[in-house]
Amino acid sequence: MSGPRRIDEDAALRSVVEGTASETGMPFFRALVRNLSRALDTHGAWVTEFDEKADRLRALAFCLGGKDVDHFEYPIAGTACETAIRERRLVHIPDRVIELYPEDKDPHLEGVVSYLGVPIFDERDVIMGHLAVVDIRPMPEEKHLMTLFKVFAVRASAEMRRMKLESAVREREEKLTRLIDSAMDAIIEIDRDHAVTMVNPAAEKLFGCSAARVRGQRVDHLLGVETARELAGFIETLERRAEGDPHLWIPGVFTPKPPGGEPFLAEATLSRYVAHGRPYVTIILRNVTDRVNAELKIETLSAETEYLRAEIDEDHGFDEIVGRSPALRASLQAVAQVAGTDATVLIQGETGTGKELFARAIHNRSPRHDRPLIKVNCAAIPATLIESEFFGHERGAFTGATQRREGRFALADGGTIFLDEIGELPLELQGKLLRVLQEGEFEPVGGSKTRRVDVRVLAATNRDLERAVAEGTFREDLYYRLSVFPLRLPPLRERRDDVVLIAENLIEKLARRMGRSPEPLSPEAATVLRSYPWPGNVRELRNVVERALITSAGGPLRFDRVLPEASPHGAVGIVPAAAESGESSARAILDEGKLREIERGNMVAALERTNWRVGGEKGAAQLIGISASTFKSRMKALDIKRPR
Secondary structure (H helix, E strand, O other), X not given: OOOOOOOOHHHHHXXXXXXXXXXXXXXXXXXXXXXXXXXXXXXXXXXXXXXXXXXXXXXXXXEEOOEEOOOOEEEOOOOHHHHHHHHOOOEEEOOOHHHHXXXXXXXXXXXXXXXXXXXXXXXXXXXXXXXEEEEOOOOOOOHHHHHHHHHHHHHHHHHHHHHHHHHHHHHHHHHHHHHHHHOOOEEEEEEOOOEEEEEOHHHHHHHOOOHHHHOOOEOHHHHOHHHHHHHHHHHHHHHOOOOOOOEEEEEEEXXXXXXXXXXXXXXXXEEEEEEOOEEEEEEEEEEOHHHHHHHHHHHHHHHHHHHXXXXXXXXXXXXXXXXXOHHHHHHHHHHHHHHOOOOOEEEEOOOOOXXXXXXXXXXXXXXXXXXXXXXXXXXXXXXXXXXXXXXXXXXXXXXXXXOOEOOHHHHOOOOEEEEEOHHHOOHHHHHHHHHHHHHOEEOOEOOOOOEEOOOEEEEEEOOOHHHHHHHOOOOHHHHHHHOOEEEEOOOHHHOHHHHHHHHHHHHXXXXXXXXXXXXXXXXXXXXXXXXXXXOOHHHHHHHHHHHHHHHHOOOOOOHHHOOEOOOOOOOEXXXXXXXXXXXXXXXXXXXXXXXXHHHHHHXXXXXXXXXXXXXXXXXXXXXXXXXXXXXXXXXHHOOOOOXX
């Protein structure tokens, strides 16, 4: 046993400071235990971390007999260290430590007789580890010895806490890096000068560049000058916000245009923060081109479906063109010639000659037959809305435009558009139509992005467009662009042999719709139909056949009763079913005004009975026994309006 310890306290403290000042982490702990053992003149010293689940101490550094011991682990059960850990206090055993803890038989500690140890706590007072010295000599309790030991313990605790915080920061940084690197969205960090300081792999892929190449460059190199300028305005808005609101979502979509790359549609959010006293902005970009295109496709298909449903609800008159006259055959031959091309066709003919029917025939025989035929009646749309109807509009483009809407040209993309009554198109819109015909592009109302479409145009008119050009109400260049292939439809008075065929076709369809058996035409009825000039053409013939069916009450069809007479007053003779009794010459002669009054009364009664529902099952049109489109046209002609 050697003599009493002689410790120079100042020298010991100096050794602690000098021996550990330049070290951190594991080198610090190795320096700490060497200096601790030397300063306290002990056989060994160690600093450990505590594994609570395994109930073991794992050495961060262990100096024994002046040499380092690597990979030292120590189960605390039955040891002096257990007392320090369990009782959370400094434990000093000056002598006979083996007698007090006979189960402690670690070979490294053979010959040890004294122990001094203390637990190390974190900022939450949870035990992180343990610091201890052991000696092969007694270690009497001396004030300066305890003071020095506590100094070393404080130093060990501070470094262990720092390492724990550093580890937590490193773990968070690694998680953040993995999060940023694995993100599907492009992430760009810029400094106060809008220079790029960081981009993630998704941004590298999106912009086709490496992070090293763009770091330090201005962000407009990535996004394009126009988008960067737009972004700068949002960053200014973000900087004016209160500190507690550092995020900003950019509404809508914008279009980054990388130099040398293709522009794309993007959504973005901005976040502003300060690091080391310097402000930064993080831009998170999502390429939504595919999604926006899909949404546009869905909108287009939805609008197309709605349009086609409306078309189905309308009655177009015939499933096919009926007739065998030379004049009709000439028109059909022209259809066969032009249908397979993409030529613009101007269909000219009087009202009721079936211009829409011929347009459908051209479309159905064209390569575009599997795409829609979209119809626009230029005369039926208010002048203020026709541009929107043609080209669509963006939300907020005008009062009442609460939703974005596709126009008829967009719906017809890949197919055919039929511009009926083209002669009624306002002059100010004719130039925009000409652009679509020549360039295949337009801008929606309220929009700034040009859209391209592939549309075949069929137009129809009953006006003399050459006269309209001469009068200045129709553009000459548009007229020539529309009349690439003019198609004249013969009026019914030039197809007298077809009148009976068309009438028989109508009788069969309309009688079936009324739930009645069709009556064959008598020779007398056929003669009457052939002799009438039909100024309203097929449309007038249809109305006459329908009136004849209604007034016949199941008997023979009498067209002389429902056709205008030759008198200049245009009187209409009708024999109601109730008057068909007794003498065949007994008939009630009603003038046209009386007939309109009766027809109007019947229609109003039907409307009141169906709560003013026109079409569909149990609608007013079904009650009367006519089509919904005919009912609506008669409502307009008779000025029937729902009372307010």
